[in-house]
Amino acid sequence: MTELATTGTDLSRLRELNSLSIVRALRQHPPSTVTELSQRTGLSRPAVDVIAQGLVTDGWASVLEPGASSAVGRPARRYQFRADAGHVLGVDVGAHKILALLADLDGDIVHTVRHSVSPDAGPEERLAELDSVIDACVSEAGKSFGDIWAVTVAVTGAVDAAGQTSFFTPLPGWQQVNLASHLGARFTCPILVENDCKLAALAERWKGAARDADDIVYLLGGMRNGAGLIIDGVLRRGFGGAAGEIGALKQVRWLDAPAHLQNCAGVPSTVSPDDAAAWVFNAARDGNRAARAAVNRYVKDLAVGAAALVLTLDPQVVVFGGGFSRSADLVLDPLRKELERLCIRMPEVRASTLGADSVALGALKLSLNEVDDRLFSAGLSAPVAPRRQ
Amino acid sequence: MTELATTGTDLSRLRELNSLSIVRALRQHPPSTVTELSQRTGLSRPAVDVIAQGLVTDGWASVLEPGASSAVGRPARRYQFRADAGHVLGVDVGAHKILALLADLDGDIVHTVRHSVSPDAGPEERLAELDSVIDACVSEAGKSFGDIWAVTVAVTGAVDAAGQTSFFTPLPGWQQVNLASHLGARFTCPILVENDCKLAALAERWKGAARDADDIVYLLGGMRNGAGLIIDGVLRRGFGGAAGEIGALKQVRWLDAPAHLQNCAGVPSTVSPDDAAAWVFNAARDGNRAARAAVNRYVKDLAVGAAALVLTLDPQVVVFGGGFSRSADLVLDPLRKELERLCIRMPEVRASTLGADSVALGALKLSLNEVDDRLFSAGLSAPVAPRRQ
Incomplete structure (x- = not known):
């Protein structure tokens, strides 16, 4: 059965899979020691040690050195997922308001901007307000557009395959609006458009009543x-x-x-x-x-x-x-x-x-899902905003 | 990075996964040579050779030796999935008829038995007719109950978690019938009960209009x-x-x-x-x-x-x-x-x-799905009818 030995390509893929499993094990937990990560992933302690140091170099993890005061015996260093390695946006474009939430990769909201808009506003006026809400949300948080890894915009009306509300929307003149192309002029990351009710459902399962x-x-x-x-x-x-x-x-x-x-x-x-x-x-x-x-x-x-x-x-x-x-x-x-x-x-x-914020929260969650899908399917390189394909 | 070397357990699991991928590669294709299986699975030719011989020993595959007459150069032996390693039943218990289909693991139907039944028949009469249809279908095909790997029975009415039509069914007195326990007295394999419309949908996707x-x-x-x-x-x-x-x-x-x-x-x-x-x-x-x-x-x-x-x-x-x-x-x-x-x-x-047979065909498909779920999740041993847990 010697023919079953893994090839060089297999080993490199195995190493990447092991890195991914450490990132996952870090992401869902508080700061963790090598021993804890080893137990959680089934990888050996020395292997975890090597991989974790690589993740720190790449920017996926940070090191918490044990404080001298807390030292009992010889405390171990702990590794922490760097939730601020990237950020995502969730935006609700409603009839009466535009609400943008900026969050880190843990989904913790770091900034919120909400503007009123007239239900009668035409598409140009509403798009200009959307741009201004997004500008404010990103810049007031001290970020630039390049720091954003995914943007999801919630709209009223069923969203077709092209990301447009071509079936119907109560927003005046909005059926022809191509949000992905409008925002694509400013962001290089993936831009998603989704129906408000669908996103509210997602939010209620994520952080709400379900x-x-x-x-x-x-x-x-x-x-x-x-x-x-x-x-x-x-x-x-x-x-x-x-x-x-x-x-x-x-x-x-x-x-x-x-x-x-x-x-x-x-x-x-x-x-x-x-x-x-x-x-x-x-x-x-x-x-x-x-x-x-x-x-x-x-x-x-x-x-x-x-x-x-x-x-x-x-x-x-x-x-x-x-x-x-x-x-x-x-x-x-x-x-x-x-x-x-x-x-x-x-x-x-x-x-x-969750009340009225459920739609924007759901948009945030869809952005996080998009980041995860890329992160855990495409393989792991150093953290950087993904580019649209 | 030496610590990433795979352990003995990993290798044994890898061997099992490779066996499964060969079974899958055989199952969905006509008889195949080692070279074809190697191309299909990405495993090396010598590895495929070893695994395929093991599958023949276990009873999952059979060997087709090249016929002398068809020999051009030096023809290779081919391996074939043994679809007759096991059989499954799909049964439609309707208001007017009971229809049983017996198929091999490829889903090819090897025997069919259909009896009329009165729409007014009570549960005892309908169950007796069901038993007689199943007896006939299994024995006329030259099989015994131990050769059956899964049984699915289609009934009219929503089927609850216990496999009963407790919400509603138009079959007289049928709400209290526990088919899994009734058939469990005769079969040792898994017994599934499902709603007729759901199974017809499954059949149309499998072999029908969708x-x-x-x-x-x-x-x-x-x-x-x-x-x-x-x-x-x-x-x-x-x-x-x-x-x-x-x-x-x-x-x-x-x-x-x-x-x-x-x-x-x-x-x-x-x-x-x-x-x-x-x-x-x-x-x-x-x-x-x-x-x-x-x-x-x-x-x-x-x-x-x-x-x-x-x-x-x-x-x-x-x-x-x-x-x-x-x-x-x-x-x-x-x-x-x-x-x-x-x-x-x-x-x-x-x-x-598919017309009127769609329900029984869908039952057959659910039985095959059940076999696949066990086959491709629980790991691979020699082919034998699974026992209920």
């Missing part, structure tokens, strides 16, 4: 309803990027649902249409009968579309997010009752814990 | 409608086994759809309710106006539930199968028109190419 679940239906409840789907732990886009668009089917009543709140009797004329729903939820909480009836009608319609998703996918968890999730206390119980009535297996129904 | 697709919505069209979902190439069961049950939502009208055919004016009183739909499809094909209108109403209702699935999942392909797919010539075009109207991205719509 961290323990692999099968998740995320409902975005607001003046527009939307959905994001995670199946077997993976965000699903569909074949053409249009998964989760059940709201377009009038029979499932999502188009009617918010109108019950906007058209509720008793909303003062001084309350703007945008604020009417909030007024109704508050009035319902105070016992106003018309408002309670409006909320019930809203939930009944919301539940039909939700039931279509639940019956199709049979998820473990339904997360109720979006603007209306601030009133989850009024929505969750009647929503559960309706789903019990309509579905054959009842999922858990939970409120979003 | 061999080229990874994102598939399978519609079972008949006196009951159902759906099976394949997403990113994997059959999806949902968290509790109840994925695809959109038909339970009355707003998407699948409960109403078949009634348009059954209640069509002009169906002769001599035609039984079970045969009414076939009569209507035939009459529509002959130009009967009432029948054409009934088919149109059927398709309009079918399309609402289909649109709910398409809008939720955004599949590449919708396959129309089930009993009514014999009349796909009347259904597909109007179904496409309705979906164009209701959906935001249009999938391809195709007719099933």
Whole structure:
């Protein structure tokens, strides 16, 4: 069986795989000694020692020398993943606001910039505002564009294979906007564009209400309803990027649902249409009968579309997010009752814990996933922002 | 870097992985020479030679010696995967029939047995018929129960984690039936139970209308409608086994759809309710106006539930199968028109190419998948029927 001996190429690949497993073992843990890394990876202590020193040289890891004061016996040096070796951006381009989050490779947010924008703003105005938010976020954090390893932009509307909202978007004039090419003029790193509901779903699984679940239906409840789907732990886009668009089917009543709140009797004329729903939820909480009836009608319609998703996918968890999730206390119980009535297996129904920032957080997470995919598939060189192919 | 040298355990594992890659390289191809296997796997010719001889000894492969007549120069011996090293069963327990298929490890069917059963048959009668179909299928093929490596039984209704149709099934008294325990008294190999629509979807991707697709919505069209979902190439069961049950939502009208055919004016009183739909499809094909209108109403209702699935999942392909797919010539075009109207991205719509046998074929495929999962995860020993854990 001598013919099974590994070749030189095999050994070089083995060395790279071992480096990757040390990076992984560092990344998910607090600073670690060579002994700890050896236990975690199954590699010998001397091998870990050599590899870890190489990772420090390359810039993937830093060394924590044992402090003299903490010395008991002979304390070992510890290695730490350098989360600041690179940074990623997550940006939410909404109807009313643009929000950018800058994070290190651990996903810890180091800077946030939020600008208001008019829902009527045309594409040039919204793109200019996007540029200004990104400029502010990167420069105020003391970074340059070359320090950014991935950018994900969240938009409203299904995102097609070209990264455009060619099917439909409520943002005026936005269907023709090519964000990847617009931002590509400034960034050399990969630029992703994704639907807001899908990214909110990703965020709720990452840091929100569904961290323990692999099968998740995320409902975005607001003046527009939307959905994001995670199946077997993976965000699903569909074949053409249009998964989760059940709201377009009038029979499932999502188009009617918010109108019950906007058209509720008793909303003062001084309350703007945008604020009417909030007024109704508050009035319902105070016992106003018309408002309670409006909320019930809203939930009944919301539940039909939700039931279509639940019956199709049979998820473990339904997360109720979006603007209306601030009133989850009024929505969750009647929503559960309706789903019990309509579905054959009842999922858990939970409120979003991330609120309005979930979309930008999900964008950040998609950027981190992109970095990981490259990091752990393409092999390991010194840390540097990846270039688009 | 000497510390990176592989240990004895590593080498033994490497040898096993190399054996597995040779088995895989044999399994998906016609009889192959050592040179071909070497090219296919990247292993050296002498290594392949040693491993292939071991696989012959173990019973995984057979040798084809070059025939003297075909000798040009010095022809090489070829190795062949022994597809008859084991067999699997796929069984469809339907309302009207029980169908069993026996296949070798290549999925080639070696025997088929089909018995009629009354839709009113109680669980004891149906189980007795199932036993008799399985007995006949195994013994007529000259096999014994110990030769069977996996059994999958298809049933109507969502299958829960325990392998039972506890949510709902139209088979009388069947909700309490525990097929795994019933068949477990006779077989020692793994026994799987799965929903008929899900298995039909699997079959259409394996050998039917959607061999080229990874994102598939399978519609079972008949006196009951159902759906099976394949997403990113994997059959999806949902968290509790109840994925695809959109038909339970009355707003998407699948409960109403078949009634348009059954209640069509002009169906002769001599035609039984079970045969009414076939009569209507035939009459529509002959130009009967009432029948054409009934088919149109059927398709309009079918399309609402289909649109709910398409809008939720955004599949590449919708396959129309089930009993009514014999009349796909009347259904597909109007179904496409309705979906164009209701959906935001249009999938391809195709007719099933497997017809009524798709469910049993899908059961066979699930049995083969089960064998593969064990074969290629647990490591390779001599071929023997696996035992349930």
